[in-house]
Amino acid sequence: PSFDEVNQITHNTSWYNQSIYENLTKSSISVDKNRISVSSSVDPYVQNILEDIVSCVSFDEATNIGVVVMQPETGNVLGIIGGKSVDGFNRVLSSSKAIGSTVKPILYTIALEEGFTPSSSFVSEPESFYLGDDIVFAPQNNNELYAYRKVNMVEALALSDNIYASKLALILGTDQLTN
Known part of the structure; x- marks a missing residue:
């Protein structure tokens, strides 16, 4: 043709x-x-x-x-x-969208490979993270619902907790996540 x-x-x-x-x-x-x-x-x-x-x-x-x-x-x-x-x-191909919660299972898999366990826990409450150069990262949970207590990885994944995922991502570092 x-x-x-x-x-x-x-x-x-x-x-x-x-x-x-x-x-x-x-x-x-x-x-x-x-x-x-x-x-x-x-x-x-x-x-x-x-x-x-x-x-x-x-x-x-x-x-x-x-x-x-x-x-x-x-x-x-x-x-x-x-x-x-x-x-x-x-x-x-043409839309710019945040990856949102779709990355959480990948993030948690990396965390497990790095020694975290399903029972690893963080407090789920509103929190701001200072990233340097006056950059403040303040993740929020959907509808601003927080446990206000420690949640483990299993709970965090089930609840799609953004605070837990953010803390985990900051601990693991961007190099781990991009590999």
């Missing part, structure tokens, strides 16, 4: 293909007149399941979706959904 045909096919199929197309058009590679072959890690089975799920869910106007399925061992992206419709804004 010609570049225009690939462009038409790619631009109208899936979020994954759209992201490949967008990256190619932003690159310095001249693809206008040349045939190129692009290999990707997408698993058509996974991508089709994601697209089927999204097509079966009814969303109200205020609700949208973004999904990435990755292979943990390699980091390969197996499927991607960037929103309710392919012709819309790609929330996965």
Whole structure:
């Protein structure tokens, strides 16, 4: 197929293909007149399941979706959904969102590897942390609900306690978390 045909096919199929197309058009590679072959890690089975799920869910106007399925061992992206419709804004690639509580299980896994235990505890109450250079970090729990007592790792994970997670992250350090 010609570049225009690939462009038409790619631009109208899936979020994954759209992201490949967008990256190619932003690159310095001249693809206008040349045939190129692009290999990707997408698993058509996974991508089709994601697209089927999204097509079966009814969303109200205020609700949208973004999904990435990755292979943990390699980091390969197996499927991607960037929103309710392919012709819309790609929330996965273009949206800036805080990672929020999704990082907590990873944080706790690192803590366990570093010698913390499920019974390791911290007090859950409002607290500010001074990070230097006049930077103050003041995490809050959802709806400002605090235990006002020691909570262990299991409780903290179940409650999605931001104070516990913040203390743990500060003790472990950013180097541990980025590796």
